Amino acid sequence: MNEKLARIFVIVLLLGGSIAIGISWWSDQVDVITLHARMPEEGGWTPADLTIEAGQPLHLHLTSDDVIHSFAIGQSDQPAVDIKPGEMTKLTLTFDQPGTYTFYCTRWCGANHWRMRGTIIVTGEEVEQADESPLYLELGLDIDAVHEAQVVPDEKPSVQRGKETFAQFPILNAQTYQSLDYYRSHSPEQVWQEMRGDEMLTSHTDQQLWDAVAFIWQSNTTPEALLEAEELYAENCAACHGVSGAGDGVFSGEQVPVTGESHDSQTGHEIVHATDFTDPYHILSTSPAASQGKLIRGGMGTGMPMWGVISTEEQTWSLVSYLYSFQFEEAQ
Ligand code: HEC
Numbered sequence: 001m002n003e004k005l006a007r008i009f010v011i012v013l014l015l016g017g018s019i020a021i022g023i024s025w026w027s028d029q030v031d032v033i034t035l036h037a038r039m040p041e042e043g044g045w046t047p048a049d050l051t052i053e054a055g056q057p058l059h060l061h062l063t064s065d066d067v068i069h070s071f072a073i074g075q076s077d078q079p080a081v082d083i084k085p086g087e088m089t090k091l092t093l094t095f096d097q098p099g100t101y102t103f104y105c106t107r108w109c110g111a112n113h114w115r116m117r118g119t120i121i122v123t124g125e126e127v128e129q130a131d132e133s134p135l136y137l138e139l140g141l142d143i144d145a146v147h148e149a150q151v152v153p154d155e156k157p158s159v160q161r162g163k164e165t166f167a168q169f170p171i172l173n174a175q176t177y178q179s180l181d182y183y184r185s186h187s188p189e190q191v192w193q194e195m196r197g198d199e200m201l202t203s204h205t206d207q208q209l210w211d212a213v214a215f216i217w218q219s220n221t222t223p224e225a226l227l228e229a230e231e232l233y234a235e236n237c238a239a240c241h242g243v244s245g246a247g248d249g250v251f252s253g254e255q256v257p258v259t260g261e262s263h264d265s266q267t268g269h270e271i272v273h274a275t276d277f278t279d280p281y282h283i284l285s286t287s288p289a290a291s292q293g294k295l296i297r298g299g300m301g302t303g304m305p306m307w308g309v310i311s312t313e314e315q316t317w318s319l320v321s322y323l324y325s326f327q328f329e330e331a332q
């Protein structure tokens, strides 16, 4: 073993909030698993399924058989570790909570990059956890339904103008429209329609109400969340959905030649181009709950990956807020 080339990482995952004792010393006597990374077409991770007991260190030797990949654990804040061909990266992981964790590659190594995932099963006594189902299931939304807005704004709605308009709303109406539950369960178009039908708001123009919608969307997120989402988007989404959100990323529609079919063999769903988030007809008729649902569950064969195992719930909501920002003129 070449000690000079080897880089050593010790990561202690504090998942589930409790405190783990976090020191694991490397030694050559312990069980080591050599984990090979290859492009998904060439087999992805080998082995792809790992098992370890909670609290026990998992010693990994990571190496790549082709290009540079990386290793990251879903739903954790741990930075990704690079895996280079001809090099051994040593990594020790300790999980304090039993469960199933997803590990994945964060480097775009090809059109199927996002399929580069594996699982770590952490055994042990399960701690009771309130398992809430995602909002789209609670609301009974069909996230695969085709939808199109009936009304769209003439001009890009402005958060800044919306803030001023919103300040003139009667307080009770304002509270309803701005509440987190209301925002998450309604599409921008639905909110606009309800405002338009609201007797208290008849003095406002159509555009002013669209501006108010933009303000509501912005007030349900924070600049920090949007900043984090911007980074996550650039890393995980832009390759398909495009940097500008227009669905024109380099891998948009690439799924067809890769699978050799225009329909997914399992679900029969059509494999389609990545959604254009700049298209108001599409996005303004989608609720945040539906967007988050698609993000968590994935497209089930459409080419839209499943992110539920990778992102934390907070990150998915931040990403959702970020997607709508392609529709609105941000406040300066
Ligand atoms: C490998 C390509 C690919 C990547 C990467 C990808 N998507 Fe998608 N996405 C798609 C495709 C294709 C669709 C359209 C089919 C569908 O809705 O299932 C889609 C649809 C969606 C939708 C549904 C939009 C709607 O209203 O119908 C959302 C939301 C979404 N993606 C968000 C994201 C986010 C956020 C990321 C990054 C974390 C991401 N996607 C990464 C391909 C991709």
Ligand SMILES: [Cu+2]
Residues within 6 Å of the ligand: 039, 068, 069, 070, 105, 106, 107, 108, 109, 113, 116
């Ligand atoms: Cu990779």
